[in-house]
Amino acid sequence: MAALAAVASACSSTSGVAESKGHSVPESGPEVVVVSMSEYRFDFDRPIPAGRVIFVVRNVGREDHKLTLVPLPEDFPPLDAQLHGSERRVLAPYAGVPDRRPDQDGAFAVDLVEGRRYGMICNLSTPSGGVHALEGMNAEFRAGTASNVKDPK
Numbered sequence: 001m002a003a004l005a006a007v008a009s010a011c012s013s014t015s016g017v018a019e020s021k022g023h024s025v026p027e028s029g030p031e032v033v034v035v036s037m038s039e040y041r042f043d044f045d046r047p048i049p050a051g052r053v054i055f056v057v058r059n060v061g062r063e064d065h066k067l068t069l070v071p072l073p074e075d076f077p078p079l080d081a082q083l084h085g086s087e088r089r090v091l092a093p094y095a096g097v098p099d100r101r102p103d104q105d106g107a108f109a110v111d112l113v114e115g116r117r118y119g120m121i122c123n124l125s126t127p128s129g130g131v132h133a134l135e136g137m138n139a140e141f142r143a144g145t146a147s148n149v150k151d152p153k
Helices: 004-013 079-084
Strands: 018-021 023-026 031-038 041-043 053-057 065-074 094-098 105-112 117-121 138-142
Touching: 031 065, 041 138, 053 065, 053 094, 065 105, 079 117, 079 138, 094 105
Parallel strands: 031 053
Antiparallel strands: 018 023, 031 041, 053 105, 065 094, 065 117, 117 138
16 A cells, blocks of 8 residues: 555656655656456556556455456457457466455556557456456556557446
């Protein structure tokens, strides 16, 4: 939570340098993207840039959720189609936050490659025994492009 406070302080400063517990944090630091998790979706309201990115992940839902970030190969089908298809390809997790209860936050920083595809997946089980990702809790984006905001369903 202290890291989230430092990130929030850095994002809210207008002086060029933010103060966080007596330390100067340059405003030219990593971009911050807030991702909200709810039943059963990820929402992010701005394009996800390339380079160093801090993801602040918030569970705004009523169930536990998690976010696993995976790089997607260019020849990989759309993530939702792959999840619902009969053939599975294995993907290696890149980063993420573990299970988060409702109203719980988490954060992680990654270096995203310009133009590369990435996916977000929640692989927790639903109360009825399904999987969150199959219920729509998956999203993909291409780092550094202006059109990577997930459309509302």
